[in-house]
Amino acid sequence: MTLAKWFPHTQLRDPSWLSFIFGSTQMAPLWLLARAYLGYQWLLAGWHKVYGDERWIAVKGEDGQALRSFWERQTAIPEQGRPAITYDWYRDFLNYMLEHEWYTWFSWVIAIGEVTVGLLLIVGLFTGIAALAGATLNFNFLLAGSASTNPVLFILAVLVLFGWKVAGWIGLDRWVLPALGTPWQPGAAVSTVAHRLERPQRRGLGRFGETGGHA
Amino acid sequence: MVKQLALITGVLAWVGVAAVAVLVVNAWQDDNQVLAFLPILAAVVVAWAIGEVVTHRVFGTWGEE
Numbered sequence: 352m353t354l355a356k357w358f359p360h361t362q363l364r365d366p367s368w369l370s371f372i373f374g375s376t377q378m379a380p381l382w383l384l385a386r387a388y389l390g391y392q393w394l395l396a397g398w399h400k401v402y403g404d405e406r407w408i409a410v411k412g413e414d415g416q417a418l419r420s421f422w423e424r425q426t427a428i429p430e431q432g433r434p435a436i437t438y439d440w441y442r443d444f445l446n447y448m449l450e451h452e453w454y455t456w457f458s459w460v461i462a463i464g465e466v467t468v469g470l471l472l473i474v475g476l477f478t479g480i481a482a483l484a485g486a487t488l489n490f491n492f493l494l495a496g497s498a499s500t501n502p503v504l505f506i507l508a509v510l511v512l513f514g515w516k517v518a519g520w521i522g523l524d525r526w527v528l529p530a531l532g533t534p535w536q537p538g539a540a541v542s543t544v545a546h547r548l549e550r551p552q553r554r555g556l557g558r559f560g561e562t563g564g565h566a
Numbered sequence: 567m568v569k570q571l572a573l574i575t576g577v578l579a580w581v582g583v584a585a586v587a588v589l590v591v592n593a594w595q596d597d598n599q600v601l602a603f604l605p606i607l608a609a610v611v612v613a614w615a616i617g618e619v620v621t622h623r624v625f626g627t628w629g630e631e
Contacts, residue, residue, distance in 0.1 A: 383607075383610065384607075387603070387606060387607055387610055388603065390587070391587070391591070391599075391602070391603050391606055394587055394588070394591050395591055395595070395596055395599075395602075398588070398591045398592060398595075399595065402592065469587070470584050470587065470588075473583060473584065473587045473606060473610065474580045474583050474584055474610075474613075475610075476580075521610065521614045522580070522610070522614075523580050525617070526576070526617075526621065526625065
C-alpha cells in the first residue's frame with residue numbers, strides 16, 4: 352500500500368484574485384506600503400536598542416540588563432491574578448536562559464536582528480526571509496506576554512510573507528531574486544557559478560574518477 | 567563598463583534608502599510616526615525611479631525576459 356494510492360497527486364489551484372493579490376506586480380505599490388511600514392516599525396523598535404543612552408548592547412558593564420529585567424518581570428508568577436506567560440514550557444525556556452545569563456548575548460541577537468529586519472524590509476531585500484524573521488520575533492514577544500504592537504505587526508509580517516514574490520518588486524528583490532533564484536529554481540548567478548564548478552570536472556577525470564560521477 | 571556603472575548606481579540608491587531610514591529614525595524616534603515614515607517612503611520611490619531609469623534599462627528584470 353503506497354501513500355500515493357491514498358493521496359494521489361492533484362495540484363489544487365489558487366483562485367485568480369488570490370494569485371493577483373500575492374503574485375501580480377500591479378499590487379507591488381500596496382506591498383511596498385505594507386513592507387516599508389513594517390520595516391520602519393522594526394527599525395524604530397531596534398534602533399534605540401543599538402544606539403543611544405538606553406541601548407541594550409555595548410554598554411559599560413554587562414550587556415542585556417534591560418532584557419534581563421524584561422525576562423524576570425515576565426516569568427514572575429504573581430500571588431494573585433494570572434501570570435504574564437500562559438505556557439509553562441515557554442516560562443521554563445525563559446527561566447533557563449535567565450539562569451544561564453544568556454541575556455548578555457541574546458540582547459545582541461534581538462537588537463541587531465530588529466534593525467536588520469527593519470532595513471531589509473525597507474530596501475526590499477530578501478523580503479520573505481525578513482518578514483519570517485520579524486514574525487518569529489513577534490511570536491516570541493507574544494508568547495512572553497507582551498502584546499503592544501506585536502499582534503498587528505505579526506499579521507502584517509505573515510501577509511508580506513505570503514506575498515514574498517512581489518513584496519520586494521519595488522526594491523532590491525527585483526534584481527537579487529532572479530540572480531539567486533529559489534531553492535527549487537536556481538537563478539542566473541547561481542547557475543553560472545554551478546556551471547563554472549562543473550567545468551573542471553568535465554575537463555579532467557572528475558571528482559569521482561573516469562567512470563564515475565553521480566548517476 | 568556601462569553595466570558596472572548601472573549596478574553601482576542601483577546599489578548606491580538603495581544604500582541611500584537605508585541611510586535615510588536610519589537618519590530619520592535616529593532624529594525623530596517615534597515623535598511623529600506618520601511624518602517620519604514619509605521621507606523613508608519618498609527615498610524608496612526615488613531609488614525605484616533610479617532603478618527604472620538606469621538599472622532596468624541595462625539589465626532588464628525578472629519575469630520580463
